[in-house]
Amino acid sequence: MESETALYVNYLPVLLGGVVGFILVFTALIGARLLAPFSEENQKSTTYECGMLPIRRASTNIGMRFYLYAILFIVFDVEVIFIFPWAMSFLNVGVFAYWLMVLFIGVLALSLGYAWKKGALQWR
Amino acid sequence: MSSDTRPATPMSRQIAEHRSLLDRALGLPKLVLVALSVALIGFVISQILIGYMVVSGQLDGKWYDIRDFGNAMVSLSDAINSSGMDSRIASTLTYLIPTLLGATGIVSVVGGWLLIGPWAERRLLAKFQIRQGPNRTGPFGLLQSLADALKLMQKEIIIPRGADRFLYFAPPIAVFIPAILGWAPIPWSPKMSYADLDVGVLFVIAISSLGVLAVFMAGWASNNHYSLLGAMRTIAMMISYEIPISVSLLAVVLLTGSTKLSEIVMWQSEQGVWLIMLIPFAALAFLFASTAEINRTPNDIGEAESEIVAGFYTEYSGMKAGLFMAVELGNAILVGALMSTFFLGGYTFFGLETWIPGYLILATKIGLVYFLFVWIRATLPRFRLDQLMGFAWKFLIPVSIALMFLTAIESSILVRWDAPSFLSLGLIALVNVAAAVGLTFVWMRVLFRDTDLSAPPAPILTRKMGGLQAAKVLRG
Numbered sequence: 278m279e280s281e282t283a284l285y286v287n288y289l290p291v292l293l294g295g296v297v298g299f300i301l302v303f304t305a306l307i308g309a310r311l312l313a314p315f316s317e318e319n320q321k322s323t324t325y326e327c328g329m330l331p332i333r334r335a336s337t338n339i340g341m342r343f344y345l346y347a348i349l350f351i352v353f354d355v356e357v358i359f360i361f362p363w364a365m366s367f368l369n370v371g372v373f374a375y376w377l378m379v380l381f382i383g384v385l386a387l388s389l390g391y392a393w394k395k396g397a398l399q400w401r
Numbered sequence: 402m403s404s405d406t407r408p409a410t411p412m413s414r415q416i417a418e419h420r421s422l423l424d425r426a427l428g429l430p431k432l433v434l435v436a437l438s439v440a441l442i443g444f445v446i447s448q449i450l451i452g453y454m455v456v457s458g459q460l461d462g463k464w465y466d467i468r469d470f471g472n473a474m475v476s477l478s479d480a481i482n483s484s485g486m487d488s489r490i491a492s493t494l495t496y497l498i499p500t501l502l503g504a505t506g507i508v509s510v511v512g513g514w515l516l517i518g519p520w521a522e523r524r525l526l527a528k529f530q531i532r533q534g535p536n537r538t539g540p541f542g543l544l545q546s547l548a549d550a551l552k553l554m555q556k557e558i559i560i561p562r563g564a565d566r567f568l569y570f571a572p573p574i575a576v577f578i579p580a581i582l583g584w585a586p587i588p589w590s591p592k593m594s595y596a597d598l599d600v601g602v603l604f605v606i607a608i609s610s611l612g613v614l615a616v617f618m619a620g621w622a623s624n625n626h627y628s629l630l631g632a633m634r635t636i637a638m639m640i641s642y643e644i645p646i647s648v649s650l651l652a653v654v655l656l657t658g659s660t661k662l663s664e665i666v667m668w669q670s671e672q673g674v675w676l677i678m679l680i681p682f683a684a685l686a687f688l689f690a691s692t693a694e695i696n697r698t699p700n701d702i703g704e705a706e707s708e709i710v711a712g713f714y715t716e717y718s719g720m721k722a723g724l725f726m727a728v729e730l731g732n733a734i735l736v737g738a739l740m741s742t743f744f745l746g747g748y749t750f751f752g753l754e755t756w757i758p759g760y761l762i763l764a765t766k767i768g769l770v771y772f773l774f775v776w777i778r779a780t781l782p783r784f785r786l787d788q789l790m791g792f793a794w795k796f797l798i799p800v801s802i803a804l805m806f807l808t809a810i811e812s813s814i815l816v817r818w819d820a821p822s823f824l825s826l827g828l829i830a831l832v833n834v835a836a837a838v839g840l841t842f843v844w845m846r847v848l849f850r851d852t853d854l855s856a857p858p859a860p861i862l863t864r865k866m867g868g869l870q871a872a873k874v875l876r877g
Contacts, residue, residue, distance in 0.1 A: 290500045290596040291585050291604075297504040298581035301512070302574050302724060305554070309720035312554045322562040324625040325715055331626065339629070343637050346790065350640040353798070357647040361603060364654045367809060368816055375809060382802060389794070398794050400787030 345397040349389065356385055415533070455755060468758045471592025474499040503595040507584045511731050518730045519546045522775050529779035553723035561624055561716045568622030573717070573724040576615035580731040583608045587738050588663040590748055590759035601662040602650050605739060609646070609694060612732075613639050616713050619725075623716035631712030634702050634786055641793040642693035642700075648801045649683035649690070652808045653743050656680065656815075666747030672822055673751065677744040679830050680808060682837035684744040686801050688773075691740070693789065695732040697774055699781040700789060737770035738763065745770075795848060800840055807836055 324331050363378055392398065427434075451460075460466045464476035478495035486494075520535060520543060527534025535542035560569060586601035588594035598604050613636055620632020653676055654660055657668040669675055677684040693700035704712030714725045741747060745766050748759030784792075811829050818825055 286496070287596060287598055289496075290503065291582060291598075293500055294504045294507060294582055294585050294595065295578050297508050298578040299574065301508055301581070302577045305720055305724065306573070309554045309556075309558060313557050313719055314555075315557060321559055324561045324563070324623070325627065325710065326625075337626075337629075339633055343633050346637050346641060349794070350644070353644045354640075354647070357606075357644060357651065358603075360651055361654065361660065364651050364809075365658070365660065367655065368658065368813060375806075375813075378809075379806065382806075386799070386802075389798075393795070398791060400790060 342397075342400060345392070349392060349397070352385060352388060356382070452756070468754075469590040469592050470760075471590060474502075475592070500595075507581060507595060511581060511584070511734075514734050515727050515730055516546045516550075517543075518734065518771070519549065521771075522730075522778075525772070525775045526779055529776075550723065553720050556719035558719040558721055563624040564716070565622040565624075568618045569716075572615040572619035572622070572714075573721045575618065576612055576728050577724055577731075579608045579611040580728050580735060583732075583735045584738065586662045587742055587763075588666055588747060589763055590754075591663070593760065594663055597661065597663050600660050602654055602660040602665075605662075606643070606647055606650065610639075610643055612694075612728075619717070620713040623713075625716050627710045627715045628713050631704060631709045631715065634709075635696065635704075635713055638693050638700065638702060638786070638789055638793075641790055642690040642797075645686045645690040645793060645797040645801055646694065648798065648805055649680075649687040650743065652680050652683040652801075652805050655805065655808050655812045658812070662742055662747075666742060666749060669746045670749035670754075672826060674826050674830075675744060675746045679826065680744075680804075680833055681830075682804050682833070682841075683801065683808075684740075686797055687744065688740060690793070690797065691736040692774070692777070693793075695736055696729060697733060698778040699784050701783060702786050702789065733774055734767050734771055737767035737774075740770050741766035796844065800837075800844055803840060804833070804837060807833065 359381075360378065363374060367374055367378075426437075429437075454460045460468070462472055462475075464473045466472045477498065481491050481494050481498075484491070523545070524534040524542070535545040538544040538548050560566070583605065585596040586594065586598045586604055588597065616632050616635050616639070620628045620630075620635075623629075653665060656676065656679060657665045659665060659668070665676075689700075692698070696704060704714070709715075711722075714722055717725060741763055747766075748754060748763045750757075750762050754762055811832070815825055815829065
């Protein structure tokens with residue numbers, strides 16, 4: 278119960294800050310709504326292209342490289358979140374924890390090396 | 402030469418007729434000068450009095466101690482608690498009033514910066530390029546950003562055909578709120594932080610990755626090839642550089658042993674050293690990676706205007722585009738604040754925070770980091786996308802993880818070793834600098850082992866004519 282209250286006490290200001298930020302943005306948009314002109318015209322709403330009409334919808338295929346980077350990112354970002362508790366309690370646990378973490382990162386480094394070797398980091 | 406000594410161009414005329422601020426001030430009427438000097442003397446006397454109060458400890462913890470607005474908040478909640486109100490209402494009030502005041506403070510700091518920042522950046526860029534910069538709107542052109550904001554508000558917001566209506570509407574809001582929330586855990590003075598979270602470092606990382614979502618929404622919903630390309634490039638860059646940021650923050654956590662931002666600042670002030678001196682590689686990696694994270698030069702490939710128009714917000718117009726631009730500036734000072742808190746000692750300056758309010762020291766540091774950003778923008782060209790990604794994955798991540806393990810060993814030694822702090826910390830700094838330089842050198846050698854790094858042959862004209870020498874001879 279005690280820790281639950283502490284959680285609310287800590288994080289309610291964050292929520293409130295978000296609300297205040299939302300109000301700020303919304304005021305700007307409402308101001309634009311009040312001040313800016315609006316007119317119905319068909320040609321105006323075509324998407325931007327260098328002088329000609331755009332070809333097809335924009336939601337087409339995207340280069341494969343981006344997905345490879347995203348997968349690598351997920352691996353390493355989750356890893357970093359795992360390391361934070363280790364970094365906090367590392368001094369209490371001792372040498373064993375250190376070598377365990379070296380092992381853990383070593384496995385991930387192997388995966389990065391594999392991706393590198395296979396050319397996932399090469400931008401062609 | 403003609404006998405007319407008047408400078409030729411308007412620019413050189415302006416430079417010739419320019420008078421310094423002191424000259425202009427001495428040209429004021431006598432009465433104004435007397436009033437100004439009386440005010441100056443009064444200011445100095447009041448400062449001496451305040452200095453006496455600080456030394457004798459009369460100020461500590463009083464509500465009028467403006468070195469730390471937290472004191473006023475504590476006194477306020479004491480007053481509410483002792484006023485005989487119903488305890489439930491009193492506790493709600495003591496919680497709500499400081500929170501609301503803090504939120505207003507954060508929003509006004511960000512908003513005030515949005516009015517000064519663009520002006521400062523444009524003025525500085527102009528000085529770098531020997532131009533004048535905005536100087537027409539108000540004194541020194543100070544009202545330029547206000548005029549820009551008013552102009553943006555009057556522009557029509559056009560929704561492109563085929564756009565996803567909800568996803569098109571959300572990004573300007575979704576990108577702005579993290580820029581404000583990121584300020585929450587930053588301590589401005591010992592008692593003055595909006596929400597001093599226990600996991601402040603993790604909160605910062607989480608908030609900084611929210612921007613990616615807004616970029617993706619904007620790029621996808623606009624139904625424009627440029628937007629989609631810009632969004633993809635920005636996302637790839639932002640997620641790649643998030644890992645160096647996290648790893649360099651891990652080094653900070655390993656040394657200070659805390660994820661609370663106020664404790665990180667306290668550790669630096671107690672040890673009398675800034676973390677940038679102990680772990681310089683992590684600090685520089687953080688700085689470079691955050692320029693990628695917030696889309697500033699030299700890493701602004703997400704909206705490279707010479708390549709993909711305006712990147713992910715090509716289709717946004719009016720105030721919505723203005724919000725995207727505002728967020729860029731807001732993020733720049735947010736990064737400045739984080740950089741100062743983690744690596745530059747936060748609100749402390751080797752004991753000066755007893756005399757000068759801590760928030761002013763922090764604001765100065767933020768301004769200096771921002772100046773560094775403007776300097777970089779004026780100096781460096783834009784990197785290529787593959788260079789950037791290669792730099793993140795092949796250099797920054799391996800080297801910073803290796804140096805993080807070194808920092809772990811050092812922190813365990815630091816706790817057990819009973820040496821004077823200047824000796825142990827100095828040794829750590831030396832070892833870290835040596836390791837960073839050595840590792841960079843070795844790793845670069847490994848990376849470029851197949852590449853010919855010798856200088857390319859000079860162009861044929863340069864070889865024939867002798868390049869710069871020939872140009873000098875030709876010019877006479």
